[in-house]
Amino acid sequence: MNAQANDAVLMTSSNSPERYYTYGYLDEQTKRMIRRAILKAVAIPGYQVPFGSREMPVPYGWGTGGIQLTAAIIGPDDVYKCIDQGADDTTNAVSIRRFFAKVADVATTEDTAEATIIQSRHRIPEHPLKDGQIMVFQVPQPEPLRGLEPREMETRAMHAYEEYGLQYVSLYENVSAFGRIAATAGYPVMVDERYLMSPSPIPKFDNPKLHNSQALMLFGAGREKRIYAIPPHTTVRSLDFEDYPFETQKWEERCALCAADDSYLDEVVLDDQGQRMFVCSDSHYCSDRRAQGFRGPMAGHELVDIDKDADQ
Amino acid sequence: MQQSKPNGRTPSIRVTNLKKQFTLHNQGSIEIPVFESLNLEVAPGECVVFVGDSGIGKSTLMRTIYGNYLASEGCVEVQHDGAFVDITKASPHMVAAVRRRSMGYVSQFLRVIPRISTIDLVIEPLLGNGVDPEEAKSRAVSLLRSLRLPEALWSLPPATFSGGEQQRVNIARSFIREYPVLLLDEPTASLDATNRETVVALIKAALDKGAAMIGIFHDQDVRDAVATRHFDVSSFKMDMESAA
Amino acid sequence: MTLTAQQETVDQADQPLLRVHSLSKHYGMITGCRDVSFEMRPGEVLGIVGESGSGKTTLLNCLSGRLPPSQGRVEFNASRHGLVDIYNLSEPDRRRMQREDWGFVHQNPRDGLRMRVSGGANVAESLMNLGRRHYGDMRQASLNWLNRVELDLSRIDDKPRTYSGGMQQRVQIARNLIHAPRLVFMDEPTGGLDVSVQARLLDLMRELVRDLGLAAILVTHDMAVARLMADRLMVMKSGAVVETGLTDQVLDDPQHPYTQLLVSSVLQI
Numbered sequence: 001m002n003a004q005a006n007d008a009v010l011m012t013s014s015n016s017p018e019r020y021y022t023y024g025y026l027d028e029q030t031k032r033m034i035r036r037a038i039l040k041a042v043a044i045p046g047y048q049v050p051f052g053s054r055e056m057p058v059p060y061g062w063g064t065g066g067i068q069l070t071a072a073i074i075g076p077d078d079v080y081k082c083i084d085q086g087a088d089d090t091t092n093a094v095s096i097r098r099f100f101a102k103v104a105d106v107a108t109t110e111d112t113a114e115a116t117i118i119q120s121r122h123r124i125p126e127h128p129l130k131d132g133q134i135m136v137f138q139v140p141q142p143e144p145l146r147g148l149e150p151r152e153m154e155t156r157a158m159h160a161y162e163e164y165g166l167q168y169v170s171l172y173e174n175v176s177a178f179g180r181i182a183a184t185a186g187y188p189v190m191v192d193e194r195y196l197m198s199p200s201p202i203p204k205f206d207n208p209k210l211h212n213s214q215a216l217m218l219f220g221a222g223r224e225k226r227i228y229a230i231p232p233h234t235t236v237r238s239l240d241f242e243d244y245p246f247e248t249q250k251w252e253e254r255c256a257l258c259a260a261d262d263s264y265l266d267e268v269v270l271d272d273q274g275q276r277m278f279v280c281s282d283s284h285y286c287s288d289r290r291a292q293g294f295r296g297p298m299a300g301h302e303l304v305d306i307d308k309d310a311d312q
Numbered sequence: 313m314q315q316s317k318p319n320g321r322t323p324s325i326r327v328t329n330l331k332k333q334f335t336l337h338n339q340g341s342i343e344i345p346v347f348e349s350l351n352l353e354v355a356p357g358e359c360v361v362f363v364g365d366s367g368i369g370k371s372t373l374m375r376t377i378y379g380n381y382l383a384s385e386g387c388v389e390v391q392h393d394g395a396f397v398d399i400t401k402a403s404p405h406m407v408a409a410v411r412r413r414s415m416g417y418v419s420q421f422l423r424v425i426p427r428i429s430t431i432d433l434v435i436e437p438l439l440g441n442g443v444d445p446e447e448a449k450s451r452a453v454s455l456l457r458s459l460r461l462p463e464a465l466w467s468l469p470p471a472t473f474s475g476g477e478q479q480r481v482n483i484a485r486s487f488i489r490e491y492p493v494l495l496l497d498e499p500t501a502s503l504d505a506t507n508r509e510t511v512v513a514l515i516k517a518a519l520d521k522g523a524a525m526i527g528i529f530h531d532q533d534v535r536d537a538v539a540t541r542h543f544d545v546s547s548f549k550m551d552m553e554s555a556a
Numbered sequence: 557m558t559l560t561a562q563q564e565t566v567d568q569a570d571q572p573l574l575r576v577h578s579l580s581k582h583y584g585m586i587t588g589c590r591d592v593s594f595e596m597r598p599g600e601v602l603g604i605v606g607e608s609g610s611g612k613t614t615l616l617n618c619l620s621g622r623l624p625p626s627q628g629r630v631e632f633n634a635s636r637h638g639l640v641d642i643y644n645l646s647e648p649d650r651r652r653m654q655r656e657d658w659g660f661v662h663q664n665p666r667d668g669l670r671m672r673v674s675g676g677a678n679v680a681e682s683l684m685n686l687g688r689r690h691y692g693d694m695r696q697a698s699l700n701w702l703n704r705v706e707l708d709l710s711r712i713d714d715k716p717r718t719y720s721g722g723m724q725q726r727v728q729i730a731r732n733l734i735h736a737p738r739l740v741f742m743d744e745p746t747g748g749l750d751v752s753v754q755a756r757l758l759d760l761m762r763e764l765v766r767d768l769g770l771a772a773i774l775v776t777h778d779m780a781v782a783r784l785m786a787d788r789l790m791v792m793k794s795g796a797v798v799e800t801g802l803t804d805q806v807l808d809d810p811q812h813p814y815t816q817l818l819v820s821s822v823l824q825i
Contacts, residue, residue: 148673161648165685169670172677172684175691176713241691337813338820379802381809404788404802405597427759439766 024071025103030054034072034227038218041229046191047159048142053225063096064222066119066138073134073218074104074117081108081115086123086264086281093121110284122185124206126263126285129215131232137200139221142228144188144198164196167239181244190237191230199236205248205264210236253278256298258289277301323353324493324524325377326396330386332369332376333550345550346372350386352543356492356522359515361529361539364546370528373545374495377526378417379407390415390493412440416491418482420498430456431466434484441489448488455484459510475502487514494518496527500534512537571633573598573739573771574619579628581614587795588614592628594790594800598738601765601772603786603803605779605818611795612775613743619773620660620741621650632657635738655685659732659740663747665724668731669716675702675727676712682735701730705760722753726760733764740772746781758784779822783807791815 024031030052037051056064074080080100084093088110096119097108109115112127119136129135145155148166158164167188174182187204191197199210200219210217210230217230230236240246254261256277263285265278277298280286290299331348335341346369354360362370375381377388379399389396392414399407411417416437428436434456435448456466459480465473470481479502486494496515500508508531515538519525526543529535574596581588589611596602606612617623619630621642633639634653642650654660662668669678679698688694702712705726716724725745732740745761746754762785765772774785782789782803789806791799791814799812810816 168684242689243692
């Protein structure tokens with residue numbers, strides 16, 4: 001091989017003719033811009049940093065915020081996991097995982113413990129996260145006050161002046177209408193006792209996992225063009241009233257497949273007669289437990305077979 | 313004109329060189345002269361009655377002393393918290409304080425505020441001075457009784473009362489508190505003989521306690537009953553020439 | 557011995573609540589208000605009267621921290637800072653002072669309320685803004701105040717969109733008094749309401765001002781409202797204060813030609 005060809009081979013071993021993208025799909029300047037935004041977000045926990053959101057292979061509303069974050073931080077040594085409402089095997093999770101396998105030439109996994117980067121739509125895995133792991137959240141609406149205050153000028157002022165009475169007004173309305181704080185997902189939190197943050201539409205069941213985590217949490221909203229972050233070991237407190245304290249969801253049932261009583265359960269309707277089963281939302285957590293021998297009341301159900309076809 | 317000091321005590325009211333004229337700017341700036349170079353002293357226990365023809369300025373003088381009208385020249389000093397306050401030069405805050413604690417004013421017209429009941433109107437001066445509402449109410453009740461105002465009217469706003477009834481509410485409101493200085497502008501105009509007597513008794517009782525009063529009374533009998541001295545306002549009438 | 561005005565201000569028990577020095581606001585060549593100076597004490601109600609274009613709204617906005625003046629100072633005895641030039645405070649501090657020590661009742665209740673949030677929440681928001689976090693206590697306080705402003709308690713969870721104008725204004729008043737402010741600004745609070753509704757509201761406001769020992773600055777073009785509510789009046793014309801004094805004196809013995817014109821123009825019924 002001549003020198004040029006050698007160089008071509010040495011450039012990157014994965015820069016094969018099939019690859020037409022720069023590493024991680026985004027150009028280097030874009031990655032730089034996003035990394036700067038991430039650094040700023042990490043330096044000011046919970047603060048929404050504006051960034052120049054790019055056109056991605058999927059339209060806005062399909063996870064472009066999360067995808068851009070991952071693209072900016074991923075490297076060839078990473079192990080990438082992508083979940084959608086807890087499942088590795090939904091269409092979109094599979095698509096995004098394949099995307100990064102291709103453009104970042106990176107190993108992928110379904111095992112939470114093995115992953116270094118976990119991109120997620122609307123859930124935090126059950127398995128506790130560890131030092132060195134990064135959670136990337138896809139965020140539709142980064143502004144927790146948007147539903148109450150449509151003006152961007154006003155919400156920015158509220159964050160700047162730490163004037164969050166309005167959020168409590170929303171909680172008050174909940175209690176006066178429903179007798180309790182009825183919000184179940186996207187439950188607002190105070191980060192580091194300074195910024196009010198939307199944790200993305202994760203169930204409030206997952207809110208406690210944000211507090212004092214060992215992992216770095218990154219949040220990206222592609223359409224709204226905002227990035228925010230919770231660094232490891234940060235105080236995160238869900239809002240409540242003294243006489244209506246924050247409570248997570250509880251089920252009477254256990255997971256029908258693996259008998260777990262400590263995970264977030266999805267309700268699956270089985271037929272038109274109203275038959276239903278409750279299954280772990282975190283598909284890997286459930287399959288892992290089953291692999292360890294745990295059996296729930298419907299352990300033989302056909303749903304169990306799906307993860308045998310899990311994609312690479 | 314010189315004033316005598318009847319009993320040598322420090323006067324409660326001391327008017328010096330007072331002049332009043334009105335300038336109507338929107339009617340070609342014509343000037344209406346009333347009085348000038350007016351001097352008057354009223355000592356505690358005195359009831360000075362203004363006399364003079366109708367329209368001569370008795371009411372105007374009284375209102376100027378109260379601070380309701382601005383003096384054109386001169387000064388009006390009133391005893392307040394042990395010292396004289398010049399009403400013509402004091403800040404509005406000060407005049408308000410003097411009116412609240414030291415100088416009361418009874419006019420012949422009751423300024424009716426919609427929806428405030430008689431009782432609430434009468435106790436207002438006490439509440440403004442920090443008296444307990446229950447205590448104030450019981451004083452009001454006894455006063456209204458002595459003025460023979462029917463109990464059925466106490467909880468009603470006085471807007472629909474007769475002239476005499478409104479007048480009695482006015483009297484009650486002005487006498488419920490012991491003002492060291494009291495200005496009375498035709499307080500008995502609409503009252504019958506019995507009620508006039510009650511008012512005379514109230515006036516005398518206040519004078520005995522050392523109040524200094526100035527009064528304008530149409531009724532000869534009342535004048536004779538309460539006046540310690542007459543004061544002829546017409547002797548201070550301003551000429552048209554000196555109005556220029 | 558005769559007391560002088562100077563000796564009065566030295567009296568400690570009577571610290572001025574608000575002190576305004578030579579306040580002016582210009583919009584380029586146009587004068588909003590010019591060289592306004594006055595003092596206010598706790599418990600005083602000051603009326604600012606004038607016709608459209610007199611500058612009274614500009615003045616009110618400068619006084620309430622919403623409009624920085626071109627010249628002059630507004631000093632307020634804030635609970636947190638003592639007597640302070642309000643435009644020298646940082647914006648967060650000023651905003652907090654506005655929430656803690658002041659109320660502002662707008663002419664149009666839609667400007668002073670959240671229309672998409674229940675009446676009770678509107679009133680309780682003032683407490684939540686001060687850091688209160690007990691739902692039950694706040695709801696009770698809100699109920700007490702709605703009762704005090706004579707609102708039907710069964711409507712507490714309805715949105716102000718469903719209220720009449722008079723009811724909306726009552727909620728606004730409750731919202732602005734529940735946190736026990738030291739000073740309330742009112743911009744034509746009864747303008748645009750039916751006469752009978754106006755009368756009842758004015759009664760209510762008078763009573764509250766007296767019971768709470770509130771200081772208030774009331775802007776109005778209605779002389780009858782001024783006479784009823786204000787202890788002192790300032791008459792404005794073309795941006796300047798042309799006359800000031802006790803309400804009864806200004807209305808019964810007006811000195812300035814413009815004041816005389818205003819007073820004589822009031823219809824008697």
